[in-house]
């Protein structure tokens with residue numbers, strides 16, 4: 529997993545829960561990197577799992593809720609770090625439709641070691657989109673937060689529902705319907 533994901537995660541934790549919590553979860557997670565990340569480095573995904581597990585214990589919130597909140601935070605971080613990646617889109621549904629074939633293709637060029645999920649579009653109308661998230665990392669709640677923020681980026685909102693096609697969250701169907 530790319531370092532930018534770790535640095536942004538720790539920044540969110542610091543903002544929401546304070547520096548002491550950051551230091552505490554890094555210590556308890558017993559990380560090979562010792563919690564020292566650079567945005568262009570690449571680190572074992574298990575380090576993220578450990579950090580989220582420790583944060584969940586520390587703040588007494590479910591891991592999924594923390595991952596979802598991080599997805600919302602991460603959208604803004606990625607947008608600020610790489611504005612050119614989303615500049616050409618003028619609607620949230622257009623942006624979502626292009627994750628697989630354009631956005632993450634671009635991301636793979638920026639970060640050759642990135643391990644990205646796949647999104648298979650099942651159906652798209654003027655106001656809705658259905659797609660299947662697949663990834664061995666099972667970060668579908670991260671996807672939910674990112675999707676929600678994509679609508680807010682265009683000053684909109686949406687009903688976002690999801691259904692686990694595999695119990696471990698490695699395959700999840702999203703049904704998204706734009707409000708208004």
Ligand code: HEM
Pocket residue numbers: 529530531532533606607610613614624627631632635639641642643644645663664665666667668670671672674675678
């Ligand atoms: C709403 C739109 C987007 C969605 C739903 C989405 C979804 C995701 C998800 C769920 C992951 C976690 C990895 C996994 O599940 O296997 C991920 C990783 C990533 N995405 Fe996206 N993404 C979106 C837009 C973007 C944009 C606009 C950028 C860059 C400007 C971006 C850059 C990245 C990067 C750098 C990673 C980390 C890859 C790694 O650590 O190896 N994504 N994305």
